[in-house]
Amino acid sequence: MQEVCPMNEYIFALLALIAILGAVSVYFKRSPFDKLIGLAVMMGGAIPLIVMKGYIDVAILVAIIMPLTSIFILQATGRNSDDA
Amino acid sequence: MEDTGMIPVYICGIVALYAVLRVLTEKQTLRKLVFLNVMNFAITGLIVLSIPDIMSLFAGIAYFVGSTLESNAIASTYAGGVPNE
Amino acid sequence: MPSMFVNIIIAALTSWILFITVDIIFRLPEKGGVSGAGAIGSAIASDNGSLNGGTMMGNIVCSPDASAGTLLAACGVYVAGLPGGLVATVLVFIGNRICHDPGYAGTTGAFCATLVITGFGLMGIPAEAFIAGMVIAILTIQGLSHPYASHLLTKLWRIRA
Numbered sequence: 464m465q466e467v468c469p470m471n472e473y474i475f476a477l478l479a480l481i482a483i484l485g486a487v488s489v490y491f492k493r494s495p496f497d498k499l500i501g502l503a504v505m506m507g508g509a510i511p512l513i514v515m516k517g518y519i520d521v522a523i524l525v526a527i528i529m530p531l532t533s534i535f536i537l538q539a540t541g542r543n544s545d546d547a
Numbered sequence: 548m549e550d551t552g553m554i555p556v557y558i559c560g561i562v563a564l565y566a567v568l569r570v571l572t573e574k575q576t577l578r579k580l581v582f583l584n585v586m587n588f589a590i591t592g593l594i595v596l597s598i599p600d601i602m603s604l605f606a607g608i609a610y611f612v613g614s615t616l617e618s619n620a621i622a623s624t625y626a627g628g629v630p631n632e
Numbered sequence: 633m634p635s636m637f638v639n640i641i642i643a644a645l646t647s648w649i650l651f652i653t654v655d656i657i658f659r660l661p662e663k664g665g666v667s668g669a670g671a672i673g674s675a676i677a678s679d680n681g682s683l684n685g686g687t688m689m690g691n692i693v694c695s696p697d698a699s700a701g702t703l704l705a706a707c708g709v710y711v712a713g714l715p716g717g718l719v720a721t722v723l724v725f726i727g728n729r730i731c732h733d734p735g736y737a738g739t740t741g742a743f744c745a746t747l748v749i750t751g752f753g754l755m756g757i758p759a760e761a762f763i764a765g766m767v768i769a770i771l772t773i774q775g776l777s778h779p780y781a782s783h784l785l786t787k788l789w790r791i792r793a
Contacts, residue, residue, distance in 0.1 A: 473557075473560075474556060474560055474593070474597070477560045477563070477564060478560075478593075480564070481563060481564060481567050481586075484567055484568075484571060485567070488570075488571050494576060496576045496621055496624075496625050497576060497579070499617075499621055500570065500576070500579050500580070500583055500621065501571075503583060503614065503617060503618075504567055504570060504571075504583065504586065507563070507567075507586055507587065507590045507614070508567075508590075510590070510594065510606075510610055511590060511593045511594050511597065514594050514597060514598060514603055514606055515597050515598070519598070519600070519602040519603055519605075519606050520602070522594075522606045522610075523602075523605060523606045523609045526606060526609040526610035526613050527609050527613055529613065529617075530613035530614060530616050530617035530620075531613075533617045533620065533621070534616065534617065534620045537620050537621065537624045552636075552760065554636045554637070554640065554764070555636075555640070555760040555761065555763055555764035558640065558764040558767060558768065559763070559764060559767055562767050562768070562771050562775070565771075565775070566771075566775055569775065575675060575679075577671060577672050577675035577676075578672075578675060578676070578679075578778060580668075580672060580693055581672065581676075581689060581693055581774050581775075581778065582774070582775060583693075584692065584693040584770075584774060585770055585771055585774050585775040588699075588703055588766070588767050588770045589767050591703060591704075591707070592703070592707070592763045592764065592766075592767050595707040595710060595711065595763065596710070596760060596763060599710065599711055600711065601711055601712060601716075603711070604707055604708060604711045604712070604716065604719075604720070607704075607707055608704055608707070608720065608723050608724075608727075611700065611703070611704065612696065612723075612727045612730070615693075615694065615695065615696060615700065615727070615731070616730070616731070618668065618693050618694055619666055619667075619668040619669075619693075619694035619695065619731070620668070621668070622667075622668025622669070622671050622672055622690070622693070622694055623666070623667040623668040623671065623694075625671060626667070626668070626670070626671030
């Protein structure tokens with residue numbers, strides 16, 4: 464049973480690509496909802512990288528805190544920034 | 548020797564990349580959430596497949612439940628309702 | 633000994649049938665369980681889609697339903713066998729309670745999936761094939777063509793209703 468992730472290079476590159484695409488989309492999209500979705504894509508690429516490096520407890524914390532942050536942002540600004 | 552235990556990892560990775568591309572090229576926000584959900588399934592699979600450990604199972608479940616709550620909050624706020632906890 | 637690709641195809645078909653059956657038994661296409669699901673259903677319906685199928689797809693996104701239960705059960709069985717699947721089922725149950733979900737499609741799906749995947753494991757199909765198979769099944773429903781998938785789900789819903 465392997466301890467480290469299989470096929471290091473390809474999966475790392477793919478996840479890094481997903482994280483970069485998400486971060487770029489946060490910058491370019493106009494609607495705040497699209498920005499939150501872009502942040503979710505970015506974290507979707509980043510969290511497996513954290514797990515694969517061995518920081519599983521950090522990954523659990525980040526995986527719980529990031530959606531909570533999005534929910535709080537929606538509560539703070541969601542009503543006023545609706546986009547058609 | 549061909550290692551066939553990595554085929555599920557490749558499938559999850561390719562599905563995640565495809566879903567991310569669909570998310571970024573979709574105009575409607577609510578349909579983006581459906582593609583985002585596909586990405587979350589694939590990323591959860593990647594988390595658990597990469598480290599076969601109990602703690603990574605918890606990390607995967609935490610990520611998946613968090614992503615479901617976040618998608619629900621975005622969808623219901625977008626529709627004008629109150630974000631669910 | 634079947635190769636991994638055949639295993640994954642069998643696993644994908646099994647999980648597709650499993651989670652759609654449990655979701656339809658729990659009347660997911662009828663109405664949105666949580667408020668976000670109805671919004672997604674209307675958005676899919678307004679673009680050549682069908683409302684019942686769209687509502688079910690919205691429920692898949694916004695609440696832990698049988699698709700989430702099957703995936704997490706597959707992860708649990710992969711990590712720790714049958715006890716791992718049961719642990720995943722308990723966690724999905726907690727997730728159902730957190731989301732104020734009126735139904736328990738996720739917990740039922742997770743429990744059935746744990747039994748099914750353990751059974752297939754005894755026949756030689758490993759649990760990681762079910763993880764990849766479930767990801768492929770979700771891709772076919774939610775990742776390819778929303779109008780087509782919603783019409784298909786509505787047709788299956790009409791058989792039950």
